[in-house]
Amino acid sequence: MRSTTRRWSVLLAVGGLAVAGCATGTADREGEDVTYDADAEVSGPLTIAGFGTGDEVGEVRFERAQAAVPDVEVELVEGDLDIQQFLSAIAAGDPPDLVNANRDQIGTLAARGAILPLDDCLEGEGVDPSVYRDSALGQVTLDGALYGVPEFNQVQITMASTELLGAAGLAPEDVDGSSWEAVTAAAEALSVQEGGDLQVIGYDTKLPEFLPLWARANGVLLLSEDGRTANLDDPAVVEALTFAADVYDRQGGFSAVKANRDAQDFFGAQNQFATGALGAMPFEQWYLNVLNEVSPDAPVAFGPFRDRQGEPLAYTAGSAWAVPSGSENAAAACRFAVTMTATDTWVAAAQARVDAVEAEGRLFTGLLTANTEADERIRAELVPDDAPEPWASGVDAVYAADEATFSFTANPADAEFKAAWQDAANRVLNGQAEPQESLERAQEEAQSALDAAWAEWDERD
Numbered sequence: 001m002r003s004t005t006r007r008w009s010v011l012l013a014v015g016g017l018a019v020a021g022c023a024t025g026t027a028d029r030e031g032e033d034v035t036y037d038a039d040a041e042v043s044g045p046l047t048i049a050g051f052g053t054g055d056e057v058g059e060v061r062f063e064r065a066q067a068a069v070p071d072v073e074v075e076l077v078e079g080d081l082d083i084q085q086f087l088s089a090i091a092a093g094d095p096p097d098l099v100n101a102n103r104d105q106i107g108t109l110a111a112r113g114a115i116l117p118l119d120d121c122l123e124g125e126g127v128d129p130s131v132y133r134d135s136a137l138g139q140v141t142l143d144g145a146l147y148g149v150p151e152f153n154q155v156q157i158t159m160a161s162t163e164l165l166g167a168a169g170l171a172p173e174d175v176d177g178s179s180w181e182a183v184t185a186a187a188e189a190l191s192v193q194e195g196g197d198l199q200v201i202g203y204d205t206k207l208p209e210f211l212p213l214w215a216r217a218n219g220v221l222l223l224s225e226d227g228r229t230a231n232l233d234d235p236a237v238v239e240a241l242t243f244a245a246d247v248y249d250r251q252g253g254f255s256a257v258k259a260n261r262d263a264q265d266f267f268g269a270q271n272q273f274a275t276g277a278l279g280a281m282p283f284e285q286w287y288l289n290v291l292n293e294v295s296p297d298a299p300v301a302f303g304p305f306r307d308r309q310g311e312p313l314a315y316t317a318g319s320a321w322a323v324p325s326g327s328e329n330a331a332a333a334c335r336f337a338v339t340m341t342a343t344d345t346w347v348a349a350a351q352a353r354v355d356a357v358e359a360e361g362r363l364f365t366g367l368l369t370a371n372t373e374a375d376e377r378i379r380a381e382l383v384p385d386d387a388p389e390p391w392a393s394g395v396d397a398v399y400a401a402d403e404a405t406f407s408f409t410a411n412p413a414d415a416e417f418k419a420a421w422q423d424a425a426n427r428v429l430n431g432q433a434e435p436q437e438s439l440e441r442a443q444e445e446a447q448s449a450l451d452a453a454w455a456e457w458d459e460r461d
Contacts, residue, residue, distance in 0.1 A: 036124025042332040043071035050081030050100035056352040057367065061340050064348065068339040072332045083109075086324070090114045095324035098333035103139035103148060103320045103407075104414055107227070110147040111412030111457055115322040117145040121334035131343070135316045135407040136370035142227075142410040143457065148320030149337045150370030155314035155401040156213060156305050157394070159287065160280035161273055163299040164190050164200070175203060175280035177217055177313075178306040180243050184250065190279030191251040198256040201272070204281035205244035207254070208425030213282065213315045214240040216406055217307040222421055227411035228454055230446035232421055233439045241435040245428050254429040267294065274298040284317075285398040288365050292391060296362075302394035304401050314401035318370055346374035350382050363387055365395050368402055375402060412457045416449035 046069065053059045053076075066074055081101050089095045090113075101109065109115045122129055129137060132150045140148030158176045165171060168189045174182045183203055190202030205214065212222050220236040223229070231237060248254040264272045267290055272278035274295040282305045291298060304312035321337035323330050339345055346369050354364045366383050369375055383395055411417065424442035427433040433441070 036121045036331055036334050040331060041071065042069055042329065042335065044329050044332070045073045045075060046098065046329050046332045046336060047075045047077065047096040048098045048100070048336070049077040049086065049096040050079070051076060052078035056356050057349040060349040060352045061345050064342075064345045065336045065339040068335050069332045072329070072336075074336070081105075087112065087114060090325060093326055095326050097324070097327040097329045098336060099322050099324060100151070100319055101148070101322055103136065103150065103318055103410075104418060106140045106148040106320055106322060107142050107410030107412055107414040109322065110142045110145075110410070111453060113325055115147050115324055116327070116330065117147055118149060118323060118334065118337075119146045121323070121330075122146065122149070122338065125335060125338045127338050127342075131371055131373050132341075133316070133370050133372055133402075133405065135405040136318060136320075138409050139316070139318075139407045140320050140322075140410060142412065147410070148322045149341050151319040151321060151341055153368040153370045153375075153402065153405075154284045154286065154317040155368065155398065155405055156210070156282045157285055157288070157314075157397040157401050158280060158282055158303045158305050159273070159291075160301050160303075161276060161278060161299055162301045162390075164276060164279045165301070172280075172301045172303050176303050176306045177282065178308060178310040180308065184243070184247060186279060187247045188250050193252055193256075198252045198260045200277055200279065201257055201260050201281075202251055202279040203247055204257060204261070204278065205247050206281055206283065207241075207244050207248070207429060208422045210282060210315070211237075211241060211244070211421055211425045212408070213305065213313070214244045216315065217305075217313055219308070221406065221408070223408045223411070223417065225409060227409035228450060230417065230420070230443055230450060232424065232446055233436075233443040238435050238439055241425060241428060241439060245425075245435065248429065253431075269294045271295055271298070273300045285366075285368060285401065288391075288394045288398065292363055292365055301390050302397045304397045304404070312400045312404040314405045316405035316407045320370075341369070341371055343371055343373045343377065346371055347377050347381070350374075350378045354382050363391055365391055366398055368398065375399075411450060412453035413446075413449040416453070417446050420446035420449070 053062050077096060081099055083105060136150035136153060140146060140150060160172050160175050170186055174186050187203035190200065192200035215222055215237045218236045218240045220231055220234045222231055248257050251257060264277060273291060291300060305314060307313045323333045327333055350367045353367060357364050364382060367378055379399060387395060420442040424438040427438040428435050
């Protein structure tokens with residue numbers, strides 16, 4: 001068995017492969033011609049798109065998944081999944097056998113008949129879906145059917161400069177999101193403008209990407225729990241966008257904040273916390289590891305992002321494995337995917353990360369997955385309980401956030417819905433519209449797309 005990296009053009013040229021195994025796949029919505037059997041032997045080639053080993057975590061997991069399909073020749077198409085190329089391959093009848101995609105793409109792919117339902121896959125391989133975090137499952141479940149196997153998990157925590165906060169007489173609690181008035185005041189107190197340029201961002205609300213987080217902190221989801229009704233013009237969403245954009249306006253406007261952002265050495269030793277160019281922001285937990293590696297002595301504090309009632313809150317995101325319609329080796333693809341996300345696989349991968357960072361004299365700060373059992377074991381067995389500050393608080397914040405996640409239910413208009421709310425936020429940030437007007441327009445766009453997509457989906461029943 002071997003693993004190779006192949007260009008997409010080569011993948012598209014491959015066709016007519018003879019496959020031994022117990023499953024094939026087609027675009028059939030119910031997947032009735034696909035069977036999965038944990039005891040069956042699978043063989044033949046398995047082409048995988050959208051995944052690369054990259055680091056020790058990827059390498060260990062990949063090796064374990066290969067071992068689970070010993071008679072299968074695995075071939076990788078590395079790099080992010082190109083959705084248009086993937087859909088073209090589906091239309092041409094020559095897709096890869098397994099893909100790694102963003103979870104917010106799964107609903108659209110399922111609605112287009114591009115991927116197969118996987119409930120039988122998990123059952124056949126003896127996997128209880130409850131091992132995966134509910135918020136992650138919601139992102140890959142369309143109309144009650146599972147279309148993806150959740151992989152990594154991303155959450156947001158609050159990150160702040162203790163040096164800047166202290167100089168302004170503020171505390172981390174003033175910028176954790178629980179009081180919007182305190183956040184606004186901190187942004188004004190911490191920001192520094194010189195000669196018309198923003199030298200220090202007091203507070204970055206991380207628009208447009210984090211609009212769902214601020215809306216949920218204000219008590220509303222942008223999308224109904226059944227995935228059919230947009231709530232973009234809800235007064236609570238309007239209030240959230242108004243607040244988050246106003247924080248930028250008080251610092252010279254979004255363009256000034258973005259210019260400052262873009263000038264920072266975000267992944268380097270001269271990052272915005274090391275140089276005192278940022279007061280505070282909510283951001284994904286993986287940046288904790290970046291800061292620990294490149295600027296371990298930077299004056300930074302970590303804590304949960306909190307809603308307006310003071311409770312931890314995070315908007316979950318991440319990747320998932322999916323089996324394309326027309327996969328020539330769906331059984332092997334299923335086994336590979338569930339092995340990649342199995343508890344023992346994640347723990348072994350985390351141990352490899354521990355070994356790697358300790359060899360470099362650094363601290364292991366955890367590894368978040370969509371597998372709740374894996375997360376519990378990794379924290380209990382591998383995350384040090386005597387970590388120094390601020391990293392101990394950072395780890396606590398990450399795991400608190402991981403227990404307080406929300407997401408959007410998968411729907412057949414995932415892409416259009418996301419574009420609608422992001423465009424709404426961008427119009428406000430660019431001064432093209434007021435929040436109420438922009439969100440009303442987005443509501444019409446999003447609901448129209450949802451109605452059309454659901455109507456087409458329901459007609460297939």
